Amino acid sequence: MPIQTISRLADISPLLWDALLGSDPQPFLRHAFLSSLEDSGSVGGRSGWRSQHQLLIDVQGNATAALPLYRKTNSNGEYVFDWAWADACHRAGIEYYPKLLCAVPFSPVTGARLLGDRQAAGQLLDQLSANLEEQGHSSLHVNFTEPDADTIFHGRDGWLERIGCQFHWHNRGYRDFQDFLDSLTSRKRKQLRKEREQVAGQGFDFQWREGGQVSELEWDFVYACYANTYMIRGQAPYLSRAFFSLLAERMPEAIRLVLATQGREPVAMAFSLIDGQGLYGRYWGCLAEFDRLHFETCFYQGIDQAIAAGLPRFDAGAQGEHKLIRGFEPVITRSWHYLVHPGLRAAVSEFLEQERLGVLRYAESARGALPYRQEN
Template identity: 65%
Template sequence: MSLIHLTSLAEIAAAEWDALLPDDQPFLRHAFLSSLEESGSVRAESGWQPDHLLWRENGVLRAAIPGYRKRHSQGEYVFDHVWADASQRAGIRYYPKWLGAIPFSPVTGARLIGAPDAAAQLLAALPETLLKNGLSGAHINFTDAQANHLLHEQPNWLERWGLQYHWHNRGYRDFQDFLDTLMSRKRKQLRKEREQVTQSGFEFSGYRGDQLREDQWDFVYTCYANTYAVRGQRPYLTRNFFSLLAERMPENIRVVIAHLQQQPAAMAFYLKDEHALYGRYWGCLAEFDRLHFETCFYQGMDFAIAEGLQRFDAGAQGEHKLVRGFEPHITHSWHYLMHPGLREAVDDFLQREREGVRAWEEEARDALPYRRGD
């Protein structure tokens, strides 16, 4: 039995890695993770050094966690900057750390892939490898129920809660069928938002990953990069990532392009699996009132209804999603901190934070726009 560090997914066959996956969610697939690496979106120079953990028994791969050594906390969507700042003030080194996650993707899913008994052994071996490699701790983000159970059984792992908002397709025939479940005032608001965008002259076209030309992918990337440029930041993903992904898993990609006077003006990029739609990136060339809601949310709802998908995960945060029918959903992450004093302080903080998250989830459910009794 051995714990192996993999510095590139190219070192393992796609079939061997994908055989561990419990479902068809696209983010854990070899094609997705290797596209991040081969496109240069994830690399040591950007503070995302691939360090995937594999557990082999008699040469057979039985479990794994996609992982990275991090020199910062950017692109994770589970914010530990305060912990890092407190560590620095106390003279405790916080970076580098190890992160088990899907880069730039706040999507709940499997993280400990493979046989549960082998995954538990991998977790048990992790503290020793942290010590040997001078890492301050390990963090595993957006875990599913199986990982939550396995991590709960391991000593000294701290659980953190977050809150997202997901839309559920309850067998709606069309968007109007969904609107009919809302309170009158909210129903009118959503209908007005959609009409306002249509009356402004926008038209929308949907595409699979294999239906876009390279010049259209150029437009998609320009819009995506612009969402960072307006904040004075560099985008996480490179242009080549989109071409690689379109080549390797086109069936999982959906893109909506908004046209104004027959010219492309905005886009939304989604991934999908058999059960869910995942809104990932959006961008526009200029700001237009309500265009974001239509392109990112309502077009996604239309698509989920048309394809019979059960759930629409439109990304992290966003309390404005509540009024549009997105329901609160508690997310989980787990944290192993090597320094006992820091671990104790963070544990105390997380206990209080979980109480706040639970209280806000209850308040958020009361704010949902659905007719009472539905």
């Protein structure tokens, strides 16, 4: 069956793409999200991300499978860090870039990567990996795969599995935030309550909005906060200002924004997306420093929202052992890597075996540090 390469999602129908996602698609995979990245200039140009989405077309002309795929000339914005691999290649005289990456740009969220029919998606993988060297690519990477897809990779030669660890909050049917606090040890319960009281004592209020309730002036503020988190580290932000307006226009129902105000003036924000499976905290920013405001805006407000909406989990992003003592539990993530150069593949395979043991030990140790009361 022929493969069609799509350099802009705007060139295909949103209905065609979204039909491959199933009945409850994750927002990051929807045509609206991925096309907003492209149309806003966040992807493309000098970003190091060039869209090369793959569609497998059957004899009737229907799309049976797809991959959100990018040609990468750097490793920025991936959250599965392979800079050491690229550096080793450079020192050995091996070209590591360009490479191919199947992922959602700038979003370390586990989800479907092989879209549509699984057998057909497997054919896509096989054809891509077989033609890597011919097309001048060093490797093919598939980041943050869902568990159901792992069997597809296990059954194919040459693919290397890499695991990581994130921290997610799980809703065990809590009635409200106090009910959640009651599940913690006394010491941790007091710590969380004290942190919330400290924020309230500084005169902060919090307002939740859906995407359609946010004005362009407020999106200016959101972007200023988002960009500031990068600028204070001397980095350029990945997303453009236009991305937020486009996303609010195309999928407002999936956006959740919380604004922290002090004396009616907004001072901080946390931007999230939502579906039937959970709340996904993505971007945070503040224009000044306030004690404990980050914990309240990014974590406790999100927990409140997840409980109120009856969502099973809250994924607040990739980083942070500081989430652990606030009830976020270690979760193993997976990515898959196909490397053309046999020497590189052997070296990375050995490294990943050692790394895997370390990640599993770390996750087990973290689990032992969770703040929940032990049930007798």
